[in-house]
Amino acid sequence: MKRLSWTRSIIYFVLFIITLAVLIPVLNLVAMSLSDPSRVKELTGLGVIPKGFSFINYEIILSNPLILKSIANSVFITIVGTFINLFLTSLMAYVLARTNFVGKKVVLLFLIAIMVFEPSMITEYLLMKDLNLLNTYASLILYKAINVYYLFILMRFFQEIPESLIEAARIDGAGHFRIFTSIVLPLSKPALATLTLFYGVYHWNEYFRATIYITDPNKWPLQVVLRQFVVKQDNTTMLSGMDMSAEMLASLDFGSLQASTIIIAIIPLLLLYPLILKYFTKGTMDGGVKD
Amino acid sequence: MLLPGIIFFVIFHVIPIIGMKLAFQDYRIIGENIWVGLKHFKILFSSPAFIDVLKNTVIISSMKIIFIFPIPIILALMVNEVRNGPYRKYVQSVSYLPHFLSWVVIAGIWISFLSPNGGINIIREFFQLPSLDFMTSKEHIRWVLVFSEMWRSAGWDSILYIAAIMKISPQLYEAAKLDGANTLQQMRYITLPAMASTVITVFILNLGFFMNAGFDQVFNLMNDSVISKVDILDTYVYRIGLLNGQYAYATAASLFKGVIGLVLILSTHFLSKRFTGKGVW
Numbered sequence: 001m002k003r004l005s006w007t008r009s010i011i012y013f014v015l016f017i018i019t020l021a022v023l024i025p026v027l028n029l030v031a032m033s034l035s036d037p038s039r040v041k042e043l044t045g046l047g048v049i050p051k052g053f054s055f056i057n058y059e060i061i062l063s064n065p066l067i068l069k070s071i072a073n074s075v076f077i078t079i080v081g082t083f084i085n086l087f088l089t090s091l092m093a094y095v096l097a098r099t100n101f102v103g104k105k106v107v108l109l110f111l112i113a114i115m116v117f118e119p120s121m122i123t124e125y126l127l128m129k130d131l132n133l134l135n136t137y138a139s140l141i142l143y144k145a146i147n148v149y150y151l152f153i154l155m156r157f158f159q160e161i162p163e164s165l166i167e168a169a170r171i172d173g174a175g176h177f178r179i180f181t182s183i184v185l186p187l188s189k190p191a192l193a194t195l196t197l198f199y200g201v202y203h204w205n206e207y208f209r210a211t212i213y214i215t216d217p218n219k220w221p222l223q224v225v226l227r228q229f230v231v232k233q234d235n236t237t238m239l240s241g242m243d244m245s246a247e248m249l250a251s252l253d254f255g256s257l258q259a260s261t262i263i264i265a266i267i268p269l270l271l272l273y274p275l276i277l278k279y280f281t282k283g284t285m286d287g288g289v290k291d
Numbered sequence: 292m293l294l295p296g297i298i299f300f301v302i303f304h305v306i307p308i309i310g311m312k313l314a315f316q317d318y319r320i321i322g323e324n325i326w327v328g329l330k331h332f333k334i335l336f337s338s339p340a341f342i343d344v345l346k347n348t349v350i351i352s353s354m355k356i357i358f359i360f361p362i363p364i365i366l367a368l369m370v371n372e373v374r375n376g377p378y379r380k381y382v383q384s385v386s387y388l389p390h391f392l393s394w395v396v397i398a399g400i401w402i403s404f405l406s407p408n409g410g411i412n413i414i415r416e417f418f419q420l421p422s423l424d425f426m427t428s429k430e431h432i433r434w435v436l437v438f439s440e441m442w443r444s445a446g447w448d449s450i451l452y453i454a455a456i457m458k459i460s461p462q463l464y465e466a467a468k469l470d471g472a473n474t475l476q477q478m479r480y481i482t483l484p485a486m487a488s489t490v491i492t493v494f495i496l497n498l499g500f501f502m503n504a505g506f507d508q509v510f511n512l513m514n515d516s517v518i519s520k521v522d523i524l525d526t527y528v529y530r531i532g533l534l535n536g537q538y539a540y541a542t543a544a545s546l547f548k549g550v551i552g553l554v555l556i557l558s559t560h561f562l563s564k565r566f567t568g569k570g571v572w
Contacts, residue, residue: 005474007372011373014369015382022386022388022389022442022446025400025401026400029400044413045406045412045413046414088296089296091296095296101293107297110300111300116553116556116557117308117549118552120310120541121525121528122313122532122533123307123310123313125532125533126538127310144303145303146296177292204393205391206393208507212529212533223395226395226396227511230395230398230402255403259399262399265393265396276391277384277387281387281450
């Protein structure tokens with residue numbers, strides 16, 4: 001065993017402190033959400049072990065119809081949205097990567113122009129209004145349905161598929177759509193997995209478009225409800241629609257209820273975190289600053 | 292097969308961009324908008340509120356570049372000193388995590404951690420410092436923005452630098468060790484020079500997004516007591532346009548921001564091409 005040098009030991013220690021700085025604020029909320037409401041006051045801002053143990057905060061949160069509905073909305077938007085993202089992105093990436101047509105250069109230039117100039121949130125809002133898409137999930141699913149940056153990542157991947165495979169299929173009489181579905185897509189599973197996670201995380205975390213496009217609380221995704229609760233401190237909306245005795249209300253700790261809502265919003269990301277790490281790291285290193 | 296994609300971009304990108312001509316019009320709920328030329332821009336630039344917003348945007352963006360930009364580089368250098376194994380994996384997995392949380396979630400975490408009974412104030416108490424309500428303190432709120440952004444992105448942003456470091460040939464380090472170079476000297480003479488082009492590219496890219504100043508973050512960490520210190524261009528557009536319904540006026544502010552952003556991105560693109568051979572696209 002080689003002994004750690006002084007410099008190394010200091011670095012190991014500093015990195016340890018950094019990871020604590022990331023973890024403690026999160027674990028403190030976990031501890032708060034799992035503490036017994038009557039004892040949660042004993043928990044300090046740095047504590048990571050629940051005082052007492054109780055699922056009551058989660059039971060209350062998950063019996064709130066508004067929150068339950070919003071979780072269902074988020075799951076729906078994330079799944080359908082990601083599917084449509086993948087379909088549109090891969091279709092366009094295939095055409096741009098594997099075919100030659102007049103005006104391809106123009107299309108590529110057009111895409112770059114779109115990347116550098118974003119429309120105003122005002123005119124985007126007015127467009128959704130004109131299309132009668134306000135208060136629909138479609139507005140959230142169609143907004144940024146193709147991310148140009150991800151499109152370019154997928155294009156680069158499609159370009160690396162050996163021409164011989166595609167040539168062979170063409171000789172067997174396969175058309176473009178056939179080649180796309182039975183050769184290019186199956187060969188691109190790692191890239192598609194990366195994009196699924198990119199788009200999926202985007203949809204799950206999206207709150208701003210939902211804040212401005214969706215005014216009907218029953219259609220809100222979880223992030224908007226969470227924002228209402230945690231950022232705007234709106235406890236009335238949070239408790240509406242729930243049958244609770246005055247006694248029960250008095251025993252609640254709002255901080256802990258907020259904490260458990262935050263944790264619920266993080267759980268799907270934590271469950272997928274090993275996959276996210278694997279594919280995001282790869283996708284970012286391949287697509288980010290390219291050498 | 293190209294059609295669905297093109298139709299999508301035309302409807303959801305080109306039409307709202309063309310729609311930004313609204314900046315030169317007055318908005319009418321019924322009937323055609325009428326052209327008013329530069330009216331909104333004139334009001335915009337003579338309005339002290341807008342000038343304050345512009346100042347805040349520049350100050351917050353500059354603070355972030357100055358104080359956050361070096362952190363991922365330092366982090367990458369440190370992670371590089373950790374041998375491959377469980378500890379390195381732990382450090383990387385933990386430091387990347389905040390990048391995947393939404394700003395709503397991060398705001399929730401920070402509001403709690405910075406509250407008068409929160410973790411930071413417990414640490415302050417330990418050092419015998421008085422308790423502070425950071426979220427409503429005009430003096431501290433911009434630092435809250437800097438540190439929460441650092442908390443969220445420093446880990447993840449170190450990835451590009453770590454990738455650059457991993458491309459360095461181990462032989463260089465072997466040779467340096469034979470010549471008696473210590474850890475710090477190896478960092479200074481091998482690792483840092485090898486990262487230089489990545490550092491320049493990332494820096495230039497950041498400049499290109501200078502006018503954004505982190506809308507999602509400010510939007511979720513802002514409150515009435517500190518609004519004068521953190522109101523940036525995009526939050527202003529949101530409030531004036533979407534909350535107050537002054538669509539045309541807000542679009543003018545948006546267009547102003549968009550044009551500056553465009554100039555910045557184009558010039559940084561060509562700068563980057565010149566210095567590193569790599570552009571933004």
